[in-house]
Amino acid sequence: MSHHKLEVKNLSFTYPDGHKAINEMSFIIHHGESVGIVGENGAGKSTLLLLLMGVLFPSQGEVMVGDVHVTKKTLPLIRQRLGMVFQDPDDQLFMTTVYDDVAFGPRNYRLDEKEVENRVMQSLDMVGISHLKDRAPYKLSGGEKRAAAIATVLSMQPDVLIMDEPTSSLDPKSRRRVMELLKGFEHTKIITSHDLDMVFEICKRTIVIKAGKIAADGLTSEILADEELMDACGLEVPLALQSCPVCGSKKKNI
Amino acid sequence: MSSISNSLYNIEHLDDLARKETFVHKLHPLVKLIVTLAFLTMVASFGRYEIERLLPLFLYPVIIITLAELPIAPIFKRLLIVEPFIIGIGILNPFFEKKTFVLAGLTLSTGWITFLSIFIKSGLTVASVLLLVATTGMDRLAAALRMLRIPRLFVLQLLLTYRYISVLMEEAERMLRAYALRSPLQKGIHISDWGSFAGQLVLRTFDRAQRVYRAMCVRGFTGEYNTGEHIKFKMADILYLVGWLLFFVVTRMYNIPMLIGTLFTGVIK
Structure with missing residues (x-):
């Protein structure tokens, strides 16, 4: 479906202090794809996400969601289609209860309160925290906060989910839970992360960014296994693809 | 602290x-x-x-x-x-x-x-x-x-101020904790550090406030705060x-x- 594609054309962005964070980037993400965006610290991942969401506007080039350009005028439409989960759930959760927080987005779109309730309960069910709906967000554990932050975005029923480091600072079990959750979503997914094992499991396609430019774009299984490329971009081959630290045997399923 | x-x-x-x-x-x-x-x-x-x-x-x-x-x-x-x-x-x-x-x-x-x-x-x-x-x-x-x-602006001002008090205090608490752990011999903040402490706090809060505001905008916030209850x-x-x-x-x-x-x-x- 063409209206679900996300296209970045010749995108550049320079911060007011002169730092060029994104440098002539172009790619297309199609409906239903799950794409990992990886790169070392300061490579421009977060800036790219903010540009996609229309929080920042490019100094050159454009972002298109379907056939719509991301401009100030089209923002309400864009933001209904793209849902972004921030890296720190504390930035995202600011209402007094989880319920109100998840309802914040739908209410901003002036939905009927019945519909808002449906959506809130549905989103909370999807992430498995409906029992926490009346709790205060700041009292939740890290994993629960993350789930709540994801629910706040799901309630807007976006076509595309954009996530900044969805598994950062989670314990292994919570991380696994979030990963299973992400795998279950049929949305188009764009995930930035340093958790390359997570990217390896969830994303079919990976875009590697280096100093604001695309260093590689292709199948995750090929890109993340390319030791030379990973090394040149300040990354490492995912642990799952590395030799066993005990017996030294190579993994077979590469 | x-x-x-x-x-x-x-x-x-x-x-x-x-x-x-x-x-x-x-x-x-x-x-x-x-x-x-x-x-x-x-x-x-x-x-x-x-x-x-x-x-x-x-x-x-x-x-x-x-x-x-x-x-x-x-x-x-x-x-x-x-x-x-x-x-x-x-x-x-x-x-x-x-x-x-x-x-x-x-x-x-x-x-x-x-x-x-x-x-x-x-x-x-x-x-x-x-x-x-x-x-x-x-x-x-x-x-x-x-x-x-x-007017909407005043009400919003009130709500966001209320909301950001806790953001400001959280930042202050983190900074104080980091400070206290590395200066075990003194109580409170030494007067020579007040300037940089206050400055840091303001900058950090700006930063944090901006991130919270972005998160709000991304979810369709346009200046009207809807509590949903009629x-x-x-x-x-x-x-x-x-x-x-x-x-x-x-x-x-x-x-x-x-x-x-x-x-x-x-x-x-």
Whole structure:
């Protein structure tokens, strides 16, 4: 479906202090794809996400969601289609209860309160925290906060989910839970992360960014296994693809 | 360090209280706002020597606390926080006022009466506003203000300030913790570090506030804060409003303590 594609054309962005964070980037993400965006610290991942969401506007080039350009005028439409989960759930959760927080987005779109309730309960069910709906967000554990932050975005029923480091600072079990959750979503997914094992499991396609430019774009299984490329971009081959630290045997399923 | 996290907890505690579901909590926020405003006007309307006429008004906080099943200690503690300022305002009255009166053989300045009146009035007004927040919550209170056609900008300002207080305090607490752990030999922050500490705090808060604001924008925030509730006026709301207004009018028109007094002394005679 063409209206679900996300296209970045010749995108550049320079911060007011002169730092060029994104440098002539172009790619297309199609409906239903799950794409990992990886790169070392300061490579421009977060800036790219903010540009996609229309929080920042490019100094050159454009972002298109379907056939719509991301401009100030089209923002309400864009933001209904793209849902972004921030890296720190504390930035995202600011209402007094989880319920109100998840309802914040739908209410901003002036939905009927019945519909808002449906959506809130549905989103909370999807992430498995409906029992926490009346709790205060700041009292939740890290994993629960993350789930709540994801629910706040799901309630807007976006076509595309954009996530900044969805598994950062989670314990292994919570991380696994979030990963299973992400795998279950049929949305188009764009995930930035340093958790390359997570990217390896969830994303079919990976875009590697280096100093604001695309260093590689292709199948995750090929890109993340390319030791030379990973090394040149300040990354490492995912642990799952590395030799066993005990017996030294190579993994077979590469 | 602990005092900051304590006060953070305290702020959030009011929100917790506001989530209870008692009779008072379920009332329409606008009704509660109007009753509070009426109460404030009423307290302020009595002259500075009329302390005995303020006494019946104590019923208001007592009844609200009871009906709303609020714990007394946290409300009282917050009252104590303002008292030093009140005492600061009123403490000079006994020295400046020349008139005197005699109580149990002691000749005292009437300044003591005005001081006491300031003390009682401030206690009553601050308590009533605290009770309003603790039974209504900031969100619904803002909705009520909007219903009164207070401009959107002001209401938003109020809500976001309230929201960002905790953001600011969280940042301050983190910085203090990091500071304290690396300076075990001193208490508090050394004066030479105040500048950079305050500057850091401002910058960090800007940063944090911007991230929170972005997260709001991304979810379609356009400046209107929707609490989603369109509560209708119920019979209980109207009764509550009329009941309190009637009580206020009666205490304003009749000197109830005096009436009760004469009733008793009359009976004794």
